Amino acid sequence: MEMPKEFESFAEARKNNFLNVKAAKDAGKKVVGTYCTYTPWEIIDAAGAMPISVCSVSDETVEDAEKHLPKNLCPLIKASYGFAITDKCPFIYFADMIVGETTCDGKKKMYELLGEIKNVHVMQLPHRQNDPVALSLWKGEMIKLKEKLEKDFGVVITEEAIKKSIKVKNEQRNLLKEIYSLSKLDPPPISGYEMHKIFDATNFVVDVEAKNNELREMISGLQEVAATGNSPVSKDSKRILITGCPSGGVAEKVVKTVEEVGGVVVCFENCSGIKEKCVNVDETKDVYDALAEKYLSIPCSVMSPNTGRMELLDELIEEYKVDGVIDITLQACHTYAVESFSVKKVCNENKVGFMNLETNYSSSDVGQVRTRLEAFIEML
Template sequence: QEAYREMWENLNLDIAAHDGLLGVLGKFYGDIYMSQQGRLKGMEYLDFVLSEVHGLRIKELQDAKAQGRKIIGTFCVFVPEELALALDAVQVGLCAGADAGKEAAETLVPRNTCALIKSFIGFKLARLCPYTESCDLIVGETTCDGKKKAYEAFAEHAPMFVMEVPQTKSPAARALWKEEMLRYMARLEDLTGKKVTAEKLAEAIKTVNARRRALQRLNRLRAAVPTPISGRDVLLINQVSFYDDPVRFTASVNTLCDQLEERIKAGEGVAPKDAPRLMLSGCPMAVPNWKLPYVIESSGAVIVGEESCIGTRNTRDLVDESAGTLEEMLDALADRYMKIDCACFTPNDERLENVEAMASDLKVDGVIQYALMFCQPYAHEGIKVEKRLTAAGIPSMSLETDYSMEDVEQLKTRVEAFLETV
C-alpha cells in the first residue's frame, strides 16, 4: 500500500478515510470470499485484481493517461464501451456498491434515494474513489428519475456528459438513441482528438463481444448440476468485468472456464447436488455489494444466475459483427443497446419473458427478486415478475434492502424461510 500512497495523494484522495475503506473492504472480502471451500485455481486472478483494485489497476490508468489516453467513467450498461475503445480510451464502471460518504451524499440528493446513487455521490464527495478521480469524463444516462436528477447535482462536482436514454422501444425511441450515440461519439472525439474509423470500431466491437462470449460461456458452465462455482464468485467476475482491461479479463475468464469444464467432467461441485438452486433478479449489485449472495449461499443454497446488469443483462446480446461500413456498425451498436430490458422502459414485457426463460433454462428451484430500497422501476416490475413466475410454477420472493449490514440477520431469516418452501 505504501507504494501507492503518493499516487493516491496526487489524486487528492482523503488518505485517512481511504485507508479505513481499504481496511473494511479487505476484512469483508476475507470473510465472504477467502473463507469459501473448494475454490477454483482461476479465481486467484480475481483475488489478485480485487486486492489491487485501488493499486495496480489505478497505476495502469495513470500510465494510460500519461500516454495521452482518456479515462471514461460510467454507471450504466447503456454507455457503449465500443465507442471509447475505438478511440483508445479506457472505460471503467464506477463503484457504487458501498455505504461510503452517505452523509455527504445526502446533502446533494434526498434521503429517500437508492443506495447505489448515494454511493457514487458519497465516493466523490468524500474523496474515496481513485477511479472517479482518474476520470477525464463521467457519462451519465437518463434512466431512472433518481439517477437523472442526481447527475444534475453530480455535474457540479465532476466532468459529466449525460446520454438521453429513451423510455420506450418505439422506432422514434430507436432514432433518438442513435442520435444520442452520435452526440456522445462527437464528444469523445473532441475529448480524445481522434476520429472513430470503421477499422477501429470493428476491432472494439470484437473485443467487447469476446468478453460477452466468455461470460456467456461461464454462465452456461455454472448451470451444471452440481454447479462447479459459487454465485458469489460469478458475481465478483461480473463486477471485475467493469474495470479490468477487457482483453486480459476475457483471457482469464476463458482459462477459468477451462477449469470449470474439467470440474464438470469430474462431477465436482461447490455445493452438494441437492443444494437449492436459486436465481437473483433485479437491481445491479455493484462492487463491493456482496451482502445478499453471502446471506443466500451461507444458508445452504447456491446462486446459478443473476438476471441483472451485473449479470446476464449485460452479456446476453452481442453486437452484429457482419456490418462493413462505419454507418452500418453504428446501427448494429444502436440495435444491440436497444435490446437492454432495463426496468426504466415502459412497457418492458421482454424482461418478463427473459426472466421466465432464464429461470427455466437454469432449472432453478426459486427466484429471489432483489430491489434496492427506494428503487421504483424494479419494485414495480417485481410485482409483475412475481405473477409471471407464479403462473409458470416457479417459487419466488422479493427482498428490499440497501448497503447497511443492519438487516443481515433479518435477510437470513427470510431467505431460510423461503428455502423451506422451494
C-alpha cells in the first residue's frame, strides 16, 4: 500500500508511528480508528485488530472541515472530520473501521457525514452512570461492537481473548498510574509537558506488551532521577492541575507555556490524563459486565449528573499538592463550559487558584494565552 503524498508534511516522530501502522496493515492486521476514551480497546484487540487514536488535535484541516461543518463548532470535531476528508491522517486512511460514541451532539452528527466515506460504527453511550438500565444498555453496546467486528472482519471473538486483552490493558493502566504518581513528589522528576507526551504516545501503539516493557524502563529511570535529586523541575514551580476538554490540540500553547512561566503541570484530570486510568476492568467478572462498568464510570462532562468528576478533582488537588487549577474549555464545548462553574466551587473549597481558559486549536490567541497564564502563575 502506498502512502498518500500529503503524509510527507508530517513530523518525523509522527511519520514513524504512521509507518508502524502501515507495516501492521501490510502484514494483514485490521486497523480500527477510535476517538474517545469510552471505546473498549480490549474488544478490538481481542478481534486481532489494532485499535488506534485517529488525528483530531491540530488546526491544519479545520478550514477544510468548515466547508461541510459550521464554523462555531468544537475544534476537535472539525479537526477529526477534516483529517478524514483530506486524507491527511494515515490512521484514518488505513482504518478498516472507525468507532465513535454519542458523547456530544456535534460528534454524533459528524459521524453521519463521516459514515459516507468510512465504515463507521457508533456506540450509543448512555449519559447516566448510576443507573442499572444505563449499565445494561452499555453492556448491550459492548456486545454489538463485538458482533460488528466479527461480521466485518470474519473472526470469532472469544471471552478468553477478551480476558487476555483486559489483563494487558489493565497492566498498561497500572504502569501509567505508577509513572503518574511520581508527579506527587516535590519537585516531580518529569515535567508535565513530557508526561503529556508519554500518555499521548500510548494512543499509537502497535504492540501493547512491548510498550509496557518500555514503560517499566521509564519508571526505573524516573525513580533514579527522583532518588538523585536531579529533577529538571524547579522546587519553586507552582503545581498546576489541568482539567476540562482534551488538551492534545493545545498542549504547546497551554501546557508548555505554563512551564515556561514558572509552573509545572503535575496532574491532567482530563481525557488525555488520569481520568480513564483511575479504574481498571474487573478481571473476576463476566467480561461484558466488567467492560461496561469500567467504561461507563469515566466521569466525562457528558454525564448527567457528573458528580464523579468533582469528587475526583477534590482527591487529586489534595494528592498532588496542587496550587492552582486550569480548566480548559474548547470553543463551543457546552458541557465542559457549563461544568466550569462547579469546578470553580471545588477549587474555592480547597483554597486553590482557579482559571478557566477558553481556546481553540488556532495560534491566533497564543500571545493572549501566555499573558493570562503568566498573570495566573504570578497570582499563585
